[in-house]
Amino acid sequence: AQKVTQAQTEISVVEKEDVTLDCVYETRDTTYYLFWYKQPPSGELVFLIRRNSFDEQNEISGRYSWNFQKSTSSFNFTITASQVVDSAVYFCALSEAGANFGNEKLTFGTGTRLTIIP
Amino acid sequence: NAGVTQTPKFQVLKTGQSMTLQCAQDMNHNSMYWYRQDPGMGLRLIYYSASEGTTDKGEVPNGYNVSRLNKREFSLRLESAAPSQTSVYFCASSERLAGTSTDTQYFGPGTRLTVL
Numbered sequence: 361a362q363k364v365t366q367a368q369t370e371i372s373v374v375e376k377e378d379v380t381l382d383c384v385y386e387t388r389d390t391t392y393y394l395f396w397y398k399q400p401p402s403g404e405l406v407f408l409i410r411r412n413s414f415d416e417q418n419e420i421s422g423r424y425s426w427n428f429q430k431s432t433s434s435f436n437f438t439i440t441a442s443q444v445v446d447s448a449v450y451f452c453a454l455s456e457a458g459a460n461f462g463n464e465k466l467t468f469g470t471g472t473r474l475t476i477i478p
Numbered sequence: 479n480a481g482v483t484q485t486p487k488f489q490v491l492k493t494g495q496s497m498t499l500q501c502a503q504d505m506n507h508n509s510m511y512w513y514r515q516d517p518g519m520g521l522r523l524i525y526y527s528a529s530e531g532t533t534d535k536g537e538v539p540n541g542y543n544v545s546r547l548n549k550r551e552f553s554l555r556l557e558s559a560a561p562s563q564t565s566v567y568f569c570a571s572s573e574r575l576a577g578t579s580t581d582t583q584y585f586g587p588g589t590r591l592t593v594l
Contacts, residue, residue, distance in 0.1 A: 451521070
């Protein structure tokens with residue numbers, strides 16, 4: 361069974377500080393995918409990134425960066441120079457590769473609520 | 479291009495009432511999903527539909543039924559609502575990109591349901 365753990369329930373930082381959100385996963389598959397979603401106060405879920413298990417390169421997108429380490433089963437998300445608009449709940453999720461289209465189970469962590477203090 | 483839309487946005491029901499949550503996507507995706515989000519539990523899959531004409535149970539299907547009306551629409555029905563079904567419900571759709579072995583799911587804005 362697959363599992364995603366986001367141990368940080370809530371984090372508060374002052375604007376412009378850097379912050380890292382942790383994500384640890386468990387899976388028996390050798391091929392899997394990891395995702396991050398953002399849920400702002402308005403409630404919708406916004407897709408941020410997807411990585412597959414064969415690509416351990418770190419990724420940077422503007423102020424966002426992701427660190428994928430298979431050795432520790434972690435896929436951490438860092439926001440550099442945080443802004444108030446980054447305040448949201450962030451979810452990490454895991455999907456095992458599916459042989460059949462559309463039947464993959466996307467397992468979510470419980471989320472980390474990030475508050476950026478102006 | 480509206481993406482995934484859901485109606486209604488908010489709903490209050492009394493125990494035992496029935497209702498249908500509507501979901502539609504305009505991205506021509508084959509797969510669609512229904513999740514519920516409860517405090518401290520993340521999102522849990524209720525039902526999914528890999529393609530038009532097929533539906534399958536997810537992690538928490540009890541008390542729900544679904545209909546994949548056509549490629550665009552996937553509805554979730556509560557036949558006899560219970561307070562335990564108070565939750566935020568999200569619909570999602572996905573498509574398999576060439577050369578990959580999983581989908582990326584895109585979510586609707588959610589429906590906040592309260593059952594009294």
